[in-house]
Amino acid sequence: MQVVILCGGLGTRLREETEFRPKPMVNIGHRPILWHIMKTYAQYGFKDFVLALGYKGDMIKDYFYHYELSSAAVSVKLGHPLELTIHECHDEVGWNVTMVDTGEKALKGARLKRVEKYIEGDTFMVTYGDCIADVHLKALLEFHRNHGKLATVTGINSVSRFGELKAKGDRVECFTEKPVVSSGLINGGFFVFNKKIFRYLSDHDDCDLEIDSMEKVVEDGQLMVYRHEGFWACMDTAREMDCLNELWRGNKAKWKIW
Numbered sequence: 252m253q254v255v256i257l258c259g260g261l262g263t264r265l266r267e268e269t270e271f272r273p274k275p276m277v278n279i280g281h282r283p284i285l286w287h288i289m290k291t292y293a294q295y296g297f298k299d300f301v302l303a304l305g306y307k308g309d310m311i312k313d314y315f316y317h318y319e320l321s322s323a324a325v326s327v328k329l330g331h332p333l334e335l336t337i338h339e340c341h342d343e344v345g346w347n348v349t350m351v352d353t354g355e356k357a358l359k360g361a362r363l364k365r366v367e368k369y370i371e372g373d374t375f376m377v378t379y380g381d382c383i384a385d386v387h388l389k390a391l392l393e394f395h396r397n398h399g400k401l402a403t404v405t406g407i408n409s410v411s412r413f414g415e416l417k418a419k420g421d422r423v424e425c426f427t428e429k430p431v432v433s434s435g436l437i438n439g440g441f442f443v444f445n446k447k448i449f450r451y452l453s454d455h456d457d458c459d460l461e462i463d464s465m466e467k468v469v470e471d472g473q474l475m476v477y478r479h480e481g482f483w484a485c486m487d488t489a490r491e492m493d494c495l496n497e498l499w500r501g502n503k504a505k506w507k508i509w
Contacts, residue, residue, distance in 0.1 A: 252299065252392070254292050255366055257359050257460075258285065258380040259305020264488050273307040275380035276314065277492060280499040284486055285311070287383050287506065289346070294509045295388040297376065298346045301369050303353045303362040315348050342509075360458035367449045377442040383495070383506040384483040386441050394477045395443035401473035402448055402465075407439035407483045421475050436476065439483050482506055 262274030269277070275285035289300060304311055319325075322341040328334040349369055353362040363377065374395070376388070386405055395403040398421065438461065451464045458464065468474045482505035486492050498504045 252297050253301055253370055253372065253375045254289075254297050254299065255301045255303060255363065255370070255375060255377045256285065256288060256380050257362055257377070258302050258311060259308065259353055259355070259357065259359075259362050260380075261306050262381070265486070265492065267489060268492065269306075272310055273305075273380075274486070276307075276310055277486065279383075279486075279492075279495050279504075283314070284383065284495075285380055288378065288380065290343075290509050291383065291385075291506060292376070292388060293343070293346060297388065300346065300348045301366050302348065302350045302380075303366050304350055305353055305355050305357060305362065308350070308352055312350050315350065318343070354456060357456045358458055359460035360452045360464045361454050361456050363460060364449060364452040364454045364458065370446060373446050375444060375446070377440075377444060379440045379485075381487060382440045382483070382485045384439065384441065384479065385481045385505050385508060386439075386477075386479050386483070388441070391441060391477050392443055395475070398475045400475050401445050401471075402468050403443040403475050403477050404465075405439040405441035405479050406436035406476040407479055408436060421477075422472065436478070439479060441477075441479075 256275070258273060258275045260274060262269035262277075265274055265277065268274070275288075276283040278284070279287055285302075292298070292300070302311060314321075318341075319337055322343070324338040326336040326338065351366050351369060353365040357365070374392075376392070384405075384407075391403065391405060400422075448468070451467050452458055452460075465474065484491065484495060484506075486495055495504075499507075
């Protein structure tokens with residue numbers, strides 16, 4: 252089971268941080284929010300990641316390329332640069348991280364389409380690189396497999412600026428991205444897709460995942476909602492970043508299930 256994480260946006264609402272790094276690399280505590288997202292998936296046994304990179308994506312590549320050196324005690328023998336000893340292991344053993352440059356200006360649908368060739372199974376998971384939650388990911392996957400439709404989105408109960416979902420039972424009847432007024436369920440990300448989702452996408456930069464693409468999935472009656480009533484948060488502004496760091500420092504980080 253692979254997990255695609257969309258990591259390419261500019262993060263304009265968090266410009267004081269994203270001027271220097273991609274938003275998924277902004278820290279909660281001493282680790283990037285991307286790491287927190289991946290730790291949650293890994294806790295449920297999902298350790299095969301595909302990162303759809305864009306803005307400042309090289310920083311994400313560098314982070315994982317040097318992960319062993321930065322996460323463990325090491326010894327080097329001066330004058331013998333190839334003699335490197337890693338003394339202790341970290342808890343992220345077994346993570347497989349594929350990092351794909353999907354373009355700096357591409358929208359989310361195009362980014363997802365451009366990683367299609369790296370998806371091996373018929374079913375895969377997708378999430379955003381700036382949202383964290385305590386979603387029970389195995390229950391989400393089981394829900395998706397049981398209903399037999401093409402796509403599942405996690406619905407959050409919140410008044411928000413994010414995409415609104417209107418559902419009849421568990422079937423989504425309307426998917427509206429960023430409505431002016433929202434009440435009830437919103438799009439919390441944490442998707443599960445069958446591989447046929449790629450038929451609704453193109454690799455043109457202006458192909459968005461939510462606008463047009465998901466609306467067509469809804470029109471075909473193929474989008475179901477998994478309702479999550481627990482913790483969910485998005486790091487979209489400096490205020491939200493500060494709130495998440497405060498939760499982390501106070502040992503109140505409900506997404507920390509590891």
